[in-house]
Amino acid sequence: LRRNPGEAEFHQAVREVFDTLGPVVRAHPQYTEGAVLERLCEPERQIIFRVPWVDDAGRVQINRGFRVEYSSALGPYKGGLRFHPSVYLGIVKFLGFEQIIKNALSGMPIGGGKGGADFDPRGRSDGEVMRFCQSFMTELYRHIGEHTDVPAGDIGVGAREIGYLFGQYKRITNRYESGVLTGKGLTWGGSLVRTEATGYGTVLFAEQMLATRGAAFDGLRVAVSGAGNVATYAIQKAQSLGARVVTFSDSSGYVVDEAGIDLELLRQVKEVERGRAADYVARRPGARLVEGGSVWDVPVDVALPCATQNELTVDDARTLLTNGVRAVAEGANMPTTPDAVQLLQEGGVLFGPGKAANAGGVATSALEMQQNASRDSWTFPHTEERLAEIMVAIHDRCAATAEEFGAPGNYVLGANIAGFRRVADAMLALGVI
Numbered sequence: 027l028r029r030n031p032g033e034a035e036f037h038q039a040v041r042e043v044f045d046t047l048g049p050v051v052r053a054h055p056q057y058t059e060g061a062v063l064e065r066l067c068e069p070e071r072q073i074i075f076r077v078p079w080v081d082d083a084g085r086v087q088i089n090r091g092f093r094v095e096y097s098s099a100l101g102p103y104k105g106g107l108r109f110h111p112s113v114y115l116g117i118v119k120f121l122g123f124e125q126i127i128k129n130a131l132s133g134m135p136i137g138g139g140k141g142g143a144d145f146d147p148r149g150r151s152d153g154e155v156m157r158f159c160q161s162f163m164t165e166l167y168r169h170i171g172e173h174t175d176v177p178a179g180d181i182g183v184g185a186r187e188i189g190y191l192f193g194q195y196k197r198i199t200n201r202y203e204s205g206v207l208t209g210k211g212l213t214w215g216g217s218l219v220r221t222e223a224t225g226y227g228t229v230l231f232a233e234q235m236l237a238t239r240g241a242a243f244d245g246l247r248v249a250v251s252g253a254g255n256v257a258t259y260a261i262q263k264a265q266s267l268g269a270r271v272v273t274f275s276d277s278s279g280y281v282v283d284e285a286g287i288d289l290e291l292l293r294q295v296k297e298v299e300r301g302r303a304a305d306y307v308a309r310r311p312g313a314r315l316v317e318g319g320s321v322w323d324v325p326v327d328v329a330l331p332c333a334t335q336n337e338l339t340v341d342d343a344r345t346l347l348t349n350g351v352r353a354v355a356e357g358a359n360m361p362t363t364p365d366a367v368q369l370l371q372e373g374g375v376l377f378g379p380g381k382a383a384n385a386g387g388v389a390t391s392a393l394e395m396q397q398n399a400s401r402d403s404w405t406f407p408h409t410e411e412r413l414a415e416i417m418v419a420i421h422d423r424c425a426a427t428a429e430e431f432g433a434p435g436n437y438v439l440g441a442n443i444a445g446f447r448r449v450a451d452a453m454l455a456l457g458v459i
């Protein structure tokens with residue numbers, strides 16, 4: 027705390043993990059002797075840099091760029107880039123820390139890292155976004171590489187941004203190094219299913235949790251927050267399993283559509299027009315936009331928070347419980363506050379933490395790296411099958427670990443311990459580095 031003052035989200039993420047590690051640390055004194063916990067509090071490398079660029083009016087703009095190369099015990103640093111005005115070191119470190127445990131839990135050979143900038147792409151022209159990305163990469167390129175550090179997308183960084191970043195990397199280095207970024211377009215090294223992977227994976231994880239109680243998505247009411255990459259494909263997968271998804275949201279408010287979200291309209295508004303929730307409601311009879319308030323006020327069986335950190339509070343958890351929610355799976359990173367997690371678990375709700383439930387995105391990024399390394403590209407059904415196998419394996423790993431440590435059904439404890447053990451064992455094997 028003293029070494030990293032003011033990094034509230036980072037403290038929250040570390041505390042949430044460390045709070046569950048007692049049983050495994052007590053059982054294995056080598057983790058204490060090797061100072062594994064202390065080492066995990068300190069990223070291997072943190073890079074902060076100026077990003078100067080020129081807007082459409084000819085004015086010079088300055089943003090701050092970050093890359094936290096957190097842990098390379100299991101493979102090259104791997105984790106997304108976030109472009110959002112709220113980005114500062116504490117956010118990047120929290121995301122990087124969670125990424126270590128998540129990537130370890132996924133079973134893939136990837137370390138943990140995260141980056142981004144306090145740049146807001148909303149309302150910016152394509153030209154402005156391109157110039158920003160080019161300037162960002164003009165510094166970042168010297169730190170990344172397919173064997174070193176492999177960034178991807180996150181909030182505010184989608185296919186358009188990855189394209190501009192990759193173009194600038196290729197131009198500066200004169201190398202067509204496909205494996206340096208994931209989330210690429212399909213014609214230039216991307217993988218089928220990567221776009222859908224996080225949202226699909228979240229629903230597949232929730233499906234596995236529901237199955238432990240003999241339930242399935244068919245016929246259930248579902249609330250999704252967010253309207254970006256993760257939310258859109260969580261909605262698609264839940265609908266394909268027979269659920270009725272009645273909400274989505276963005277920073278202007280939330281939409282209730284009792285007939286079920288019209289996915290084609292949502293994609294047209296968000297992916298093509300880069301519009302707002304109000305643009306969906308204007309073209310969808312029966313749908314309404316609620317500004318202010320909480321999307322979790324809508325009665326549902328399953329809640330999928332897919333927008334941002336700390337968006338589901340203890341008051342929301344209380345409302346969800348009153349309305350009879352059965353499962354919550356985190357598509358976003360750390361969207362549920364710690365007291366809300368506790369209340370939901372005490373209330374008997376199946377709770378899938380983001381480290382497990384949204385790991386399908388990074389796992390499919392690792393599949394993209396595999397395809398790049400072998401200069402191959404797999405079909406959609408093959409890649410989706412791999413994703414489904416990975417999600418089932420993650421679910422089972424969490425469940426088995428929770429069982430092993432005397433907390434059956436506690437996916438938070440299961441995910442944290444299973445991920446921690448894998449990375450901690452590798453750290454010890456590699457010596458004091």
Ligand code: NDP
Pocket residue numbers: 179180181182183184224252253254255256257275276277278332333334335357358359384385387388
């Ligand atoms: P996008 O930028 O595609 O979408 C984010 C959505 O959340 C937008 O609808 C945005 O609304 C909303 N949102 C973001 N910040 C806020 C905020 N402070 N308040 C209200 N609404 C907000 O991002 P992704 O879908 O890629 O990411 C969503 C979450 O999933 C993040 O937590 C991310 O870390 C996590 N994640 C993403 C992965 C991926 O593969 N993309 C992988 C694993 C986790 P608006 O446009 O109005 O800001």
